[in-house]
Amino acid sequence: MSFEEENDSLLEEVFELLEGPDCENPEVILLIGRSGAGKSSLVNTLHKVLTGRFYTIAKQGSGQAQTVTLDLFRYDNCGVKLHRISDKNTKERLTNLLPKLPHILDCAGLADENTPKLREIIELLIGGYIRPGTSIDALEKKQEKCGIGRLKEVFKPDPACKVSKIVFMQGCIDDIPKNLIQCLREVLKISNPATLTRKYQCEIFVLITKYDLVNESRDPNLDGNGISVDEFKKTETEIAEAFCNVGAVGCNTLRWVSFTDNVGFSESQIRNRALKFLKKMIEPGVPKMPEPTFSDRLEEYLYQTLHKLRRACIKQIRERHLNCLSIIGGLVIAFFFIYVISCLLRAGV
Numbered sequence: 001m002s003f004e005e006e007n008d009s010l011l012e013e014v015f016e017l018l019e020g021p022d023c024e025n026p027e028v029i030l031l032i033g034r035s036g037a038g039k040s041s042l043v044n045t046l047h048k049v050l051t052g053r054f055y056t057i058a059k060q061g062s063g064q065a066q067t068v069t070l071d072l073f074r075y076d077n078c079g080v081k082l083h084r085i086s087d088k089n090t091k092e093r094l095t096n097l098l099p100k101l102p103h104i105l106d107c108a109g110l111a112d113e114n115t116p117k118l119r120e121i122i123e124l125l126i127g128g129y130i131r132p133g134t135s136i137d138a139l140e141k142k143q144e145k146c147g148i149g150r151l152k153e154v155f156k157p158d159p160a161c162k163v164s165k166i167v168f169m170q171g172c173i174d175d176i177p178k179n180l181i182q183c184l185r186e187v188l189k190i191s192n193p194a195t196l197t198r199k200y201q202c203e204i205f206v207l208i209t210k211y212d213l214v215n216e217s218r219d220p221n222l223d224g225n226g227i228s229v230d231e232f233k234k235t236e237t238e239i240a241e242a243f244c245n246v247g248a249v250g251c252n253t254l255r256w257v258s259f260t261d262n263v264g265f266s267e268s269q270i271r272n273r274a275l276k277f278l279k280k281m282i283e284p285g286v287p288k289m290p291e292p293t294f295s296d297r298l299e300e301y302l303y304q305t306l307h308k309l310r311r312a313c314i315k316q317i318r319e320r321h322l323n324c325l326s327i328i329g330g331l332v333i334a335f336f337f338i339y340v341i342s343c344l345l346r347a348g349v
């Protein structure tokens, strides 16, 4: 099967998934990774694949910027607008399905650190506390002012912004930000103390980007940018190891290429990878635990409060018992001394 034929059937599968009952609410996908990993290029590539037109709806960087303080952008329904779709058939199919396409959150350049500060920001991003357009720089200043761990008291979560899928983006030629991965893992491990269930039940995917820079025949020493297949596989293994405790990342790792100036891949090859990724983003994944209802939470709260009260009562009783025992013990010792002294006196010592 040619790439074009495969792409047509992949697009059809995407439409069928969108029509199905599993796609009632659009997924909210958070792109996360270092600056220059190719997050904005992915947004533009997905837009091109769906509309047939390349627009820089997400500003692509030079890849050299190391800044941590950029904004959070949201691309509703992959940033697609019906009037931009060039293909008549796709436009017809998407007329009703467009609102079901995933929303993409592009949070530019996070630092490679695992600090309470970054954990809080990632938690807020995943929990839907941060509105699109928010400057991460301003958010960090607010964090300094309020104190780390207090931002949740300042912002109200928006259920529509709560992240359902996380895509960790890693350039195949770049160093792996192990601290950032650890930071993300720790946030995903946070559990609800009342229910002991995970607070953020989002699936995580890894996209190894710039796959066009992997060259089987070319000597990597001849080209400063290219890497060998072995080097690529090493990166793939290292990243899988870094994520080892976050579920089945092994089967959630994809190789990605974006539409950029210097890509050696054909349009249909790029489209093929993008459609496979899009399909993965909308197909049903591991079933999520239902969110606890109000009555569940109330029941849990009452149970815990009663449990605490019971423990406090037992402690009190135990302490009182101990107090009684020590008084009795003291009295026994005092009587014993008095008895000994009186015996001695009687004996005329």
Ligand SMILES: Nc1nc2c(ncn2[C@@H]2O[C@H](COP(=O)(O)OP(=O)(O)O)[C@@H](O)[C@H]2O)c(=O)[nH]1
Pocket: 033, 034, 035, 036, 037, 038, 039, 040, 041, 042, 059, 060, 061, 062, 063, 108, 109, 209, 210, 211, 212, 213, 256, 257, 258, 259, 260, 261, 262, 263
């Ligand atoms: N060769 C190649 N370059 C890419 C690819 N994707 C992105 N880039 C380049 O990597 C740089 C950073 O991309 P960008 O999307 O701005 O990264 P972001 O900071 O994660 O949003 C830009 O110069 C892009 O042209 C790709 O698939 N292949």
Ligand SMILES: [Mg+2]
Pocket: 039, 040, 041, 059, 060, 061, 108, 109
């Ligand atoms: Mg960007």
